[in-house]
Amino acid sequence: MHLSEILMHLGEDRHNYFNAVSPPVMQTSNFAFDSLDDFRQAIAQEAQQPVYSRGVNPTVAILRKKLAALEHAEDALVFGSGMAAISAAILAHCKADGHVVCVAKPYSWTHSILVNYLPRFGVSHTFVDGTGPEQIEAAIQSNTTLLYLESPNSMTFELQDLEACAAIAKKHGIPTCIDNSYASPVFQNPIDFDIDMVVHSGTKYLNGHSDVVFGVLCGSYETIGRVFAGEYMTLGGILSPHDASLVIRGLRTLELRMQRTHESALEIARQLEGHPAAGKVLHPWLPSFPQYELARRQMTGAGGLFSFYLDADTFGQAERFFEGLERFLLAVSWGGHESLVMPATAFYGVPGREDSTTPWNLVRLYIGLEDPAWLWEGLEKGFQYMRG
The missing domain is CATH 3.40.640.10 (Type I PLP-dependent aspartate aminotransferase-like (Major domain))
Incomplete structure (x- = not known):
């Protein structure tokens, strides 16, 4: 059908x-x-x-x-x-x-x-x-x-x-x-x-x-x-x-939204791969991803969710990235119209909970339906603030 x-x-x-x-x-x-x-x-x-x-x-x-x-x-x-x-x-x-x-x-x-x-x-x-x-x-x-x-x-x-x-x-x-x-x-x-x-x-x-x-x-x-x-x-x-x-x-708009978020996220992930303040980028549609060939064999796209590592020397420096970041909402989940960021640092120091085992410099991004160039400007604000 x-x-x-x-x-x-x-x-x-x-x-x-x-x-x-x-x-x-x-x-x-x-x-x-x-x-x-x-x-x-x-x-x-x-x-x-x-x-x-x-x-x-x-x-x-x-x-x-x-x-x-x-x-x-x-x-x-x-x-x-x-x-x-x-x-x-x-x-x-x-x-x-x-x-x-x-x-x-x-x-x-x-x-x-x-x-x-x-x-x-x-x-x-x-x-x-x-x-x-x-x-x-x-x-x-x-x-x-x-x-x-x-x-x-x-x-x-x-x-x-x-x-x-x-x-x-x-x-x-x-x-x-x-x-x-x-x-x-x-x-x-x-x-x-x-x-x-x-x-x-x-x-x-x-x-x-x-x-x-x-x-x-x-x-x-x-x-x-x-x-x-x-x-x-x-x-x-x-x-x-x-x-x-x-x-x-x-x-009604599922197909359109999936294509838009896939294309925008891949564009931003490619830019991050060459950015001096970003480390490894984890996106199944990038050739650098360890299981890239498997992803291409059993998937036809990757959507808007991916992660990358900040090239930060300290926990505090990583936190500064999020203080300067613009145009992304700080939140869990993904899949909506709005772009989101979920920092691993948010799961450190939570009252009543053990610290996460996820590396503190990991950043998960969800790229929504906004213009990717406009979102990239918001990311650059975060990198600039992180570097001081």
Whole structure:
């Protein structure tokens, strides 16, 4: 199916709502039935039929269809956050005394559910350098029930060879799940490489306007049906109809936004590579990136997120860069219209928390939809202030 068809028309049965171009927001918690037989039939098909909006809501159902198609999946579920989607995917594939293999340096809250939550129920884990498939295979145990990937990750952007990982997992009878938030379905479709499940923090590129927090899990009808009947309905981490409508609106420009942010970020990353105040630049689309060839083989773009190291002698000098920096908002997350900066230094000296293990001179940039030349002027302000 063509990308334009998915983003602009799929799932939108306009003749059902007065031929309105934009789908209505079905802001209702409940649905009524004309007869007991209709009621029974709907309950029997609650994964497909509106009964109660914790299960199926018509506005949310349109979004599900679009997201499944974007990821070349059979079906999808949407959640109230990316972490709700990740948690549902992991919990659905865990059992007592089981084991999860996860790539090293995943999203911090993915790390948390594996380290702080699942061990309460006897589920162990192994974090493994996923840059070599042989390392992943070596980590698999007889009780392993899930291989969890994140390619690239969202700080230093290590990739996994998705086709090789899928082959290893299938040889051992283990399902695979990947966080595809970095690349978006515009630039990477893991299911095409035989990965079983795809999750997103849809808060990022999919929504794209920094006004909705949501997540998505994509997979086969069988997988999604099982998660719907289990973790989705039981834990209730759902997305509201109103927020679903905002995401549908955001999807209209997904392809345009992804191309713009990819081109602008690559332009700035190339400029940073030659800058005397910047050290190594970590961007999968630069030939200097260690896994450049793999990135080009399984991705068609890299979006707006990348990192670089400041050529700073002291922690204080690094902090001066951010004091002088202009035109970037100091914030977490990415994927919206606005450009952001997240300094590693922000995670040092936080009351009640241990200092980060990320090098203090690492800087993560997200390049939004602004003019890259205008953004570069803001970066130069930071470099000038850092050098004094």
